Amino acid sequence: xxxxxxSRRTLARRRELGLFLLGAPALLVIGLVFxxxxxxxxxxxxxxxxxxxxxxxxxxxLYVTVLAxxxxxxxxxxxxxxxxxxxxxxxxxRAGRLGLALGLFALLLPFWTSVLVRTYAWLVLLGRNxxxxxxxxxxxxxxxxxxxxxNLGGVLIxxxxxxxxxxxxxxxxxxxxxxxxxxxxxxxxxxxxxxxxLRITLPxxxxxxxxxxxxxxxxxxxxxxxxxxLGGGRVIMISMLIEQQVREFLDWPFAAALSTVLLxxxxxxxxxIGRLTRGTRHATP
Amino acid sequence: xxxxxEVVMTIQLKRRGILRTAGGxxxxxLPLPALAQRAAPPKPDRIVVNASGGAMANIFRxxxxxxxxxxxxxxxxxxxxxxxxxxxAMVNSGNPEWTVTEIGGQDATRAKEMxxxxxxxxxxxxxxxxxxxxxxxHVYVSSAYSTAxxxxxxxxxxxxxPKGWAEFWDVRRFPGARSLRNHPVDNxxxxxxxxxxxxxxxxxxxxxxxxxxxxxxRPHIAVWWSTGAQPxxxxxxxxxxxxxxxxxxxxxxxxxxxxxxxxxxxxxxxxSVYGIPRGTRQAxxxxxxxxxxxxxxxxxxxxxxxxxxxxxxEAMNFIADDVRPLLPTAPENMGKQFWLDVAWWTENGARAxxxxxxxxxxx
Numbered sequence: 125x126x127x128x129x130x131s132r133r134t135l136a137r138r139r140e141l142g143l144f145l146l147g148a149p150a151l152l153v154i155g156l157v158f159x160x161x162x163x164x165x166x167x168x169x170x171x172x173x174x175x176x177x178x179x180x181x182x183x184x185x186l187y188v189t190v191l192a193x194x195x196x197x198x199x200x201x202x203x204x205x206x207x208x209x210x211x212x213x214x215x216x217x218r219a220g221r222l223g224l225a226l227g228l229f230a231l232l233l234p235f236w237t238s239v240l241v242r243t244y245a246w247l248v249l250l251g252r253n254x255x256x257x258x259x260x261x262x263x264x265x266x267x268x269x270x271x272x273x274x275n276l277g278g279v280l281i282x283x284x285x286x287x288x289x290x291x292x293x294x295x296x297x298x299x300x301x302x303x304x305x306x307x308x309x310x311x312x313x314x315x316x317x318x319x320x321x322l323r324i325t326l327p328x329x330x331x332x333x334x335x336x337x338x339x340x341x342x343x344x345x346x347x348x349x350x351x352x353x354l355g356g357g358r359v360i361m362i363s364m365l366i367e368q369q370v371r372e373f374l375d376w377p378f379a380a381a382l383s384t385v386l387l388x389x390x391x392x393x394x395x396x397i398g399r400l401t402r403g404t405r406h407a408t409p
Numbered sequence: 410x411x412x413x414x415e416v417v418m419t420i421q422l423k424r425r426g427i428l429r430t431a432g433g434x435x436x437x438x439l440p441l442p443a444l445a446q447r448a449a450p451p452k453p454d455r456i457v458v459n460a461s462g463g464a465m466a467n468i469f470r471x472x473x474x475x476x477x478x479x480x481x482x483x484x485x486x487x488x489x490x491x492x493x494x495x496x497x498a499m500v501n502s503g504n505p506e507w508t509v510t511e512i513g514g515q516d517a518t519r520a521k522e523m524x525x526x527x528x529x530x531x532x533x534x535x536x537x538x539x540x541x542x543x544x545x546x547h548v549y550v551s552s553a554y555s556t557a558x559x560x561x562x563x564x565x566x567x568x569x570x571p572k573g574w575a576e577f578w579d580v581r582r583f584p585g586a587r588s589l590r591n592h593p594v595d596n597x598x599x600x601x602x603x604x605x606x607x608x609x610x611x612x613x614x615x616x617x618x619x620x621x622x623x624x625x626x627r628p629h630i631a632v633w634w635s636t637g638a639q640p641x642x643x644x645x646x647x648x649x650x651x652x653x654x655x656x657x658x659x660x661x662x663x664x665x666x667x668x669x670x671x672x673x674x675x676x677x678x679x680x681s682v683y684g685i686p687r688g689t690r691q692a693x694x695x696x697x698x699x700x701x702x703x704x705x706x707x708x709x710x711x712x713x714x715x716x717x718x719x720x721x722x723e724a725m726n727f728i729a730d731d732v733r734p735l736l737p738t739a740p741e742n743m744g745k746q747f748w749l750d751v752a753w754w755t756e757n758g759a760r761a762x763x764x765x766x767x768x769x770x771x772x
Contacts, residue, residue, distance in 0.1 A: 186767050244642075252586075253647045273648075274632050357591035357633020360770060368766075373759040 162387075169380035177381035187365065187382065194362040195389060197276070197351070198344035201283045202291075205340050206333065208284070209291035213332070214325075216292070217299035231289050239286055243353050246282050247273065250354075274356025282354040283347055290343060291336040298332025299325070334401035338394055345390060362386055449693065455484040456508035456694050460683075462489030468714055472707040477698050485698070493520070496686060500525045505686035508695045517548045517682045518755050527685040533696040535703060542748055543720035548682040549699045552708070552717040555737035555746055556595045557676035559640055559659040562668045564650040573674040574603035577651060578622070580629050585650035587626070588643050591633035591769070593761040594754060595653065595677045596623065598747065602675045612750045616761060620768055633769070644669050656737050660716035663735060671735060676746040678737060681717065712736055 169177055181187050216227045234242060249255050250272040257269040272278055302325055310320035348363040362382065369379035458474070460466060466487055474485040488507070493516045499505035512520050520526055526547040529536075536544045543550040558577060560570040564585060571583045577599070589596055597614050600622035606615075631649050634640050640654030641662055656676070662669040683702070685695035701707070708719030709727030718724060718738040725739065733739050737746065754761075 186763070186770060189770060190766075244638075247642065248646070251646050251648050352591070352635040353639070356631065357635065357769065360766065365766065368762060372762065375759065 165380045166384055168377055169384050171377045171380075177378045178385070180378065181381040181385045187362070187385075190360050190365060191362050191385065191389065193360065194345055194386075195393070197279065197283075197359070197361065198341050200280060201287060201344045202337050202341045204280060204284050205288055205291040206337060209288055209295060209336065210333075213292050213295035213299055213329075216296050217302075231292055234285070235289065240349060242286065243282055243350050246278070246285075246354055250278055250281065273354060274358065276355065276359055278354040278356070279351045279359045282350045283344060286347075286350065287340045287343055290339045294335040294339065295329060295332040298329040298335075302328045330401045334397050338397050341393065341397075342390055345386065452481065452483055453691055453694065455486050456691050456698060457486050457488060457506055458698065459488045459491065459507040459510040461491050461511055462487075464715065465717075468711050472710050473698070473701050473704075476704065476707060477701045480701065481694070481697060483694060496520065496525055497523065500687050503688055505689040507686050508689055508691045509683055509685055509698050511551075512548065512682050512684050514679055514681075515751055515755055515758070517545075517684075518752050520684060521547050525684075525687055527687050527689070527692050527695070529685075529699065530696045533693075534700045538722055539703075539720050540722075542680065545682075548684045549702065550680040550720050551683050551702055552681045552711065552719050553678050553738050554681070554717055555656045555673060555676040555678050555742075556590070556653055557656050557659070557737065557746075558672045558674070559644055559652050559654050559662075559669055560672060561644055561647065561650045562670050570670070570672050571651065572672055574599045575605070578603040578626050580626075583651070586631035586648065587629050588632040588634050588640055588649040588652035589626075589630050590640075590653060591635045593765040594758075595749070597761065598677055598749070599653070599675065600626075608675070608747045611747060612753050614753065614757075614761075616764060620764065623768070641669070656735075657716050660735050673737060673742040674745045676737060676742070678743075678746050678748045679751075680720075680748075712738075 212227070212231075216224060219227055247254070251257065252269040252273070254273070256272065257266075260266045261269070272281070306324050306328075307320045310324055311317065315323070345361075346363050348361055348367055351359045351361050352364060363386075366379050366382050366386070369375045369382065456477075458469075460469065466489065469487065474487065477483070477485055491511045491513050493513060496505075496507070496510060496512070499507065528547055529545070529549060534549065539550075558571065565571075565583075571577045571579065576583060577587070589599075597616065597619040598611055600619040601611055601614065602608070603626075604618060604622045606618075632639070632643055632652075634643065634652070634654075637655050637658060640652035641658040643649045643652050644659075645662065645667055656671055656673075659669055659671040663671070683699060685692055685699070689695060702719070703721055705719070705721045705723035706727050708721055708724040712718035712724060712728055713732050716732070716736055718728075718736045720738065722740075725733065728736065734741070736742065
């Protein structure tokens, strides 16, 4: 005879199995189109039982410098996105129905335009004789055009514009889950608004912040059209070098080694972001 | 996954390069059925021509396709894009779907080495008046384009633009921001020409010398471009006053009245090529299709509209007077340029690119 505890456990297990089966098709797809190719990629990088590709990818000055630069640029893009996105997310979470609709529309509108087109639009805006520089000169604010394009600054502007929604949306979602009564209670108890923000709203939204940062950081690392066009050739991202190896030279083992090094670096940073914000997730009500 | 497998195989094959080349030579030396001596094989209801599509497909439809359909009453179906991996897979499968296919610039040598193409039957395709570069055994050169110098005519009026790369390098006589492609191809050649190497002594390229010369121009390059549309855009926006670029892009601007012109001195000629996938059932009709492509009148239509001129010298007779000087293949421009050595780049491309990346990073 089974005890009531046993049958409850059986029931729970059965429910778990049911949920697993429902999720199985998705897991299968991920396994087939993501996990399997990644494993293939890993095996390709050590093709012929040699580590020479890794040696080159992880030790050669060219690739180490470019990888470090790419991580730095991704971190800068993530930081700028965070600074710009947080206030927008707060505003959205408190906006009325019309404000919310307009805000989300403005935020999602760029998704319907190709990244390439948007990048070319920046060329028109930021160039030496572009809209911005010409206006500033016409108003007599500057004598010589500002170097807005074909440098790191141009790359950051272009990438932040593309990636901003990926930061706003997770933070917005996290902020929606924060019980507004908590802030009200804090203010009722005499806490100034900034303190209630720092002690309540900000910590409770950190799960969204970490999700947004992880998304933007990882997506930044994959960019190559935007930095190639807006950087004027002076900004080299590791993704550009991988693309060269794949498309031009068909050196897939070396491309795989470069990708694996990039993947490893990304996972380490991802783990760090997770660790930094882990404590806060449990605090979510 | 099959595509990945394809490329893996390509790489493995690359390692066995010597064996493969030997195999190719052997196959080429074997006696081949003399197609011309046979009567024309039965007509299929259609042939498939694979090319890059876009504006080109449109003109092809009106010219080569229409003419082939008129002459032989066989329908031409066109597909795109150009895909080397797919060509390989098709030939390996033994029954290529394509009757004729365009082959991307640097892949022509590889396609021949891997024995993916039927030999051209010159008893059908008349190449007798073509220049040497257009008389290959396996690939048909449909047209030529050039990487040349585009310049602003308002900054360099009355033919006062730099002529040749030594003058391009001379920033004192020809001041202004410049743009070069972010790629070693062409640029190494241009640097060597600027340094005084004669047109016919470029290859094998002296990379040390080329990079030393590039050091001198680097501070004056405002933009290293990476897509073909960029140099045209940079000139129109006056971001730079001198830019290298593909002649078709500058041609379009000039024709539309923008203050942009092309100087072909020291330009780098490249060819667009076509081949017949080995083993295709309609090989004979493929040869006939390529013969249609040699028609100078049809080549001229193409050149008048897109500036990509065919190699048949007679095509020049059908080209508008105002278009002629804008064509890389016009006799007066042809002599000032060199043909890019695709074989050298196939062999040394990866090494040159890595060195280029290092050089860019140091800047």
